[in-house]
Amino acid sequence: MSTAVEDRDSRRLARCVAHVLRHASDHIALALLHRLDRPTRKYLCRDEWLPASAVTLLLRHGGEADRHYIARNPHVVGRPLPGLPGPARYARRRTPAGLLPLLRAELGRDPADGPLTTGELTGLLRRHGIRRPRAALDVLRLPYELDPEQLAAEHARRPLPAGSTEALLLVADLPGRTVRALLTAPVAVEDGPSWHRPAVRAVRMGRLTHEELVARVAPARRTLLLGHLPAYPGLRWTLPEQAGMRAAVTRALAPLADDPRLWSELLRHAPGFPGPLPELVAAVTAGTAGSPAGSDAPHDDLVRAVRRLAPAAAEPATGGVERELALASLAVPMETVEEDVRWVRDCLDRGLLTGADVIRHKLPACWALDEEHWLGAVDHPDRHDRPGAVLAARAEADRLFALALGEDPDAWWRVARTLPDFAGTLPHLLLRVTDGDSVSTRP
Numbered sequence: 471m472s473t474a475v476e477d478r479d480s481r482r483l484a485r486c487v488a489h490v491l492r493h494a495s496d497h498i499a500l501a502l503l504h505r506l507d508r509p510t511r512k513y514l515c516r517d518e519w520l521p522a523s524a525v526t527l528l529l530r531h532g533g534e535a536d537r538h539y540i541a542r543n544p545h546v547v548g549r550p551l552p553g554l555p556g557p558a559r560y561a562r563r564r565t566p567a568g569l570l571p572l573l574r575a576e577l578g579r580d581p582a583d584g585p586l587t588t589g590e591l592t593g594l595l596r597r598h599g600i601r602r603p604r605a606a607l608d609v610l611r612l613p614y615e616l617d618p619e620q621l622a623a624e625h626a627r628r629p630l631p632a633g634s635t636e637a638l639l640l641v642a643d644l645p646g647r648t649v650r651a652l653l654t655a656p657v658a659v660e661d662g663p664s665w666h667r668p669a670v671r672a673v674r675m676g677r678l679t680h681e682e683l684v685a686r687v688a689p690a691r692r693t694l695l696l697g698h699l700p701a702y703p704g705l706r707w708t709l710p711e712q713a714g715m716r717a718a719v720t721r722a723l724a725p726l727a728d729d730p731r732l733w734s735e736l737l738r739h740a741p742g743f744p745g746p747l748p749e750l751v752a753a754v755t756a757g758t759a760g761s762p763a764g765s766d767a768p769h770d771d772l773v774r775a776v777r778r779l780a781p782a783a784a785e786p787a788t789g790g791v792e793r794e795l796a797l798a799s800l801a802v803p804m805e806t807v808e809e810d811v812r813w814v815r816d817c818l819d820r821g822l823l824t825g826a827d828v829i830r831h832k833l834p835a836c837w838a839l840d841e842e843h844w845l846g847a848v849d850h851p852d853r854h855d856r857p858g859a860v861l862a863a864r865a866e867a868d869r870l871f872a873l874a875l876g877e878d879p880d881a882w883w884r885v886a887r888t889l890p891d892f893a894g895t896l897p898h899l900l901l902r903v904t905d906g907d908s909v910s911t912r913p
Contacts, residue, residue: 477509479890484513486889489839491524492714492864493871494882495721496681499524500531501879502886508535515539519840520546522711523679523718530676569608586614592624599634601664606637618644622651629655635668639675649677654688657744661692667705669696674711680718684747691740691772693719693747698775701857709853713864719779720868722747725755728781735759737776741768796822800832801895811846818859825862829870835896836889839867867896874900 528536591614599606635652672678687693697719726732735754743750753759796817804810817823837843875881884903
């Protein structure tokens, strides 16, 4: 085999592994990453569709070569890596001259007389980081000596505002347990307009994966809200991040299955449950959740988020013959990709197809998992003009992978290896891997 063919095969496998990693839990993703040879791993680090959690795992468990290639990936957005904007940009900020007299009055001394203690720093951060991190970043430009354990204790005693927590995640070199402590809050604390920013920043900075965020954020209602974060202006999930967060939350909610009673109990206990979401799910399924801590009804946003995350009954198909033709067309690619994209987008707009239909019926399977092949290329991989179709497709793929492969790393690896050359649909591929049947439709 020539070097050119090997290079092409490594590139194709890396692209397919990137698509599979979107739907895998962290330990499955690590198992897949460890099985890649060096050329494939190089192309994976440079892939534009590399999911955020996979980037975090590669940086945490990979080597210098992985950091080198990821740092030069122009599509890895918002990461503090060599060659990309990060803490170095904030280190160049100068504390505004007008802020120093105010800080002197609040401290009772000149900050230049010595580094701020952890107590002094947290006191200033409570007053200057209410909503956005800008003022807190100015405070953190001063010399300080930070004790992570004391910072976590101060936050547990009285939570820091969202802007200060975000600023600490941006510039402070905090250990993992302190980062996780900063993402917890008492259940009685009211969710302000910026409460979600530290969680989004923690994932984007590579401090936590989506799965780790679900396991650590408390109270549980915040995790449910993060699973369906409305697209308002400001720091929010990008489209791939939103899909990854929903997948992680859905995995945590898997023990509830489709039992309406358990989902009703989840919604009843979520507003007043102080722990993280996995603990709430375990208590609900075991019947040990007890009486709700508060008597308040769930907020509308929480009800909406749980409704979006709960399994929904299949709606009756509408569209008649036109829908049947649209489904059949997914199995017959047109002469050009552009013509195929125009047809699929038109069917989505007319309600004849959904993103889930594309995942189930479009072939080959690698094209169904890659939105560029049925929605067209976008100017930026973090957004799309058909977000509903993308989220529905990702959710259906999550469901199919989980149902067919479970937690078997070998099965996931067989899917990743088979995907580049498989000509059938994704359900056919999963059937072939799990049952050993050859159902490829390749001539």
